[in-house]
Amino acid sequence: MDFQPDQGLDAFRDEVRTFLRENLPADLAGKPVGSVRSMRADLVRWQRILNQKGWGAPYWAAKDGGTGWSVLQRLAFDEECVAAGAPTQDGFAQKLLGPVLNEFASPEQKAEHLPLIFAGERLxxxxxxxxxxxxxxxxxxxxxxxxxxxxxxxxxxxxxxxxxxxxxxxxxxxxxxxxxxxxxxxxxxxxxxxxxxxxxxxxxxxxxxxxxxxxxxxxxxxxxxxxxxxxxGWNITKFLLNNEHASAADLPILRRYLMQLKKLATRQLAGGQALIEQSEFALKLARLEAEVNAIAMMVKRVAAMEQDHSPAAHAMGSILKVRGTELQQRLSEFALEALGDYGAIAYPEPHDDAQGEALPLQEVGRGIANEMFFRRASTIYGGTSEVQRGIIAKMLFQF
Ligand SMILES: Cc1cc2nc3c(=O)[nH]c(=O)nc-3n(C[C@H](O)[C@H](O)[C@H](O)COP(=O)(O)OP(=O)(O)OC[C@H]3O[C@@H](n4cnc5c(N)ncnc54)[C@H](O)[C@@H]3O)c2cc1C
Missing domain, CATH: 2.40.110.10 (Butyryl-CoA Dehydrogenase, subunit A, domain 2)
Incomplete structure (x- = not known):
């Protein structure tokens, strides 16, 4: 694994950033996404914009009408979209079902479902x-x-x-x-x-x-x-679950939490001083950032393994899942803590459009409590931490 800067990947990231700056409509950007999937109207609108650019299926091979991106390009794309506050695509269709249909479906099934997945019109x-x-x-x-x-x-x-x-x-x-x-x-x-x-x-x-x-x-x-x-069905399921080990930590979400925490730290005061000015808070934030960066390095390693079809990618993905989801929980807890008394305010649920008067710290605080509670489940969905640890333990006997 080469840890040198990758100029090709940096150029790709710049291209994605420019695209987002020029094409993500202002009324969609930063709209709270909810935990997993954007609202249908936003998702369909965004999918159309991606299709115009030829980026409608970022996780599929070029032969299947996808972008044919490498694992690292897909991850960079996801990260930039989340950072820019873009709506989600339909992850169930794009990441899970799409590759299954491309691999196993009959021509009739492909003809019926794939165009609608591309259009974002069949969720x-x-x-x-x-x-x-x-x-x-x-x-x-x-x-x-x-x-x-x-x-x-x-x-x-x-x-x-x-x-x-x-x-x-x-x-x-x-x-x-x-x-x-x-x-x-x-x-x-x-x-x-x-x-x-x-x-x-x-x-x-x-x-x-x-x-x-x-x-x-x-x-x-x-x-x-x-x-x-x-x-x-079981073989198809194994194929479906065996996709994208490098994304198991959900690095884009970790980065988004960090960004949100930094914004909050400059706006939230405690004892008349911004949180970021307080050494104990700043130290904790820096430690968490170091952990996110460590995960980012590991994501690169696992992506390289996946690209080489290394059998160890599976267990490495489990390590990422455990570490990444635990960190999601700690970061979202810390964000709620940083909100202080405002953490007790029921900000509107992310799927609701904000109505009425803005609440204190609304812009940075909205969604933090929901996320903190939702991420309790991150160590359960996609395979529980205990099951992941079982996979890791088995790997230790193999390699
Ligand atoms: C927010 C959320 C969204 C979800 N979305 C979907 C969805 O869209 N579609 C879908 O089909 N499912 C979905 N799931 C279900 C998810 O896949 C399961 O919850 C998960 O696989 C765990 O299964 P279980 O809940 O039956 O727990 P169980 O398997 O009953 O586990 C109970 C406890 O026993 C432990 N345990 C179980 N087996 C072992 C083992 N071999 N070794 C050690 N410990 C073990 C577990 O770690 C856990 O602590 C979702 C779950 C959540 C929380």
Whole structure:
């Protein structure tokens, strides 16, 4: 791994910055994004702007109509977009499902779904976890029974992020109960408007609604909506989960928190003095910044490993996930602490448009409490810290 400055990457970063400066509409920039996905109207508008530049699918290979960027270019793009406050893309469609469709879908499935993903006009959610089947995903019980040219799906998914705002869901179902549990799973694409699907909100501790329970009651899904062969769902899932180890720490979010903290530190006073002037605060901030920079170095290493298809990238990604998510929690806690008494103010939820009089420190304080609470879950979603530690421990025996 070469730690020398990479002039090519710096030039690319400059190009992204210039593009953002010239093309990100002022009314979209810095609009609070919520924890995972922007509001549909913002997302679609931003997706169109990216498409005009040819950057609509930053995570896909050039042969699939994507940008064909390297892992480091993708990370730089993400970082600059987050720093500029750009809306998100539909991560479920772009990062998770898109590569699966490009790899495994039939020509008909590609023709139906890929153009709408490009346009940002068909939003997706992920139906994997079930009550009792999260870390042990292969034990899932939602069943799909074949009846002619349809599957009839019955069961329940949980923690389905944005199911209430999504048009389609990619779903893992059990199509065979007689074989080893991994071999009995299939991967279906399901229209959320199909009769028999019920979505119930789970309001989370960040006072937002992005999580749901999703129930399937005799839901009829055409067999043509199955990706890959019947029983191939587990291999497809491994492919899907094996993407982008270098992004496991969510470095753009860490950098955004740091930026927000620095702004806050110059505006928030304690004892008549700006926080940044106070040595104890400044020292803690500097330590956290050093940790973020250490993670950035490690991200580079893991990106290089991924580019070389090194088997160790998987476990290194787990190290990044544990370190990165713990740091997200500490940074967001520190930001809330820096807000002082104002930390107790319920700033409007990020998805709401601000109404009425501005609250004290509104501009820098908005969203901090929601983020601090939301990031409690970062050591759970995407694979819990305990499971990541298990992966790391196994690696120690291998290498
Ligand atoms: C905010 C949020 C958003 C999510 N979004 C989605 C989504 O959109 N779609 C979706 O399908 N799922 C989603 N999930 C679900 C997520 O993938 C699961 O919560 C996660 O995989 C953990 O599964 P579980 O909740 O069933 O916990 P469990 O697997 O039951 O774990 C319970 C505890 O046991 C520990 N544990 C489990 N197995 C082991 C092991 N082998 N070794 C050591 N300790 C272990 C865990 O670390 C944890 O502490 C989301 C979750 C959250 C919190």
């Amino acid at each position: 997706w959610c992920q139906g994997f976890s079930e009550p009792g089947s999260g870390s042990d995903l292969a034990s899932l019980r939602t069943q799909a029974v074949r009846e002619g040219d349809h599957y009839v799906v019955n069961g329940q998914k949980i923690w389905t992020s944005y199911a209430h705002e999504s048009d389609w869901i990619f779903l893992l179902v059990r199509t065979n109960t007689e074989v080893k549990k991994q071999a009995g799973i299939s991967f279906l694409l399901v229209d959320m408007k199909t009769p028999g699907i019920t979505v119930r909100p789970i309001r989370s501790i960040d006072d937002c609604h992005h999580l749901n329970e999703t129930f399937f009651d005799n839901v009829r899904v055409p067999v043509g909506n199955r990706v890959g062969e019947e029983g191939a």
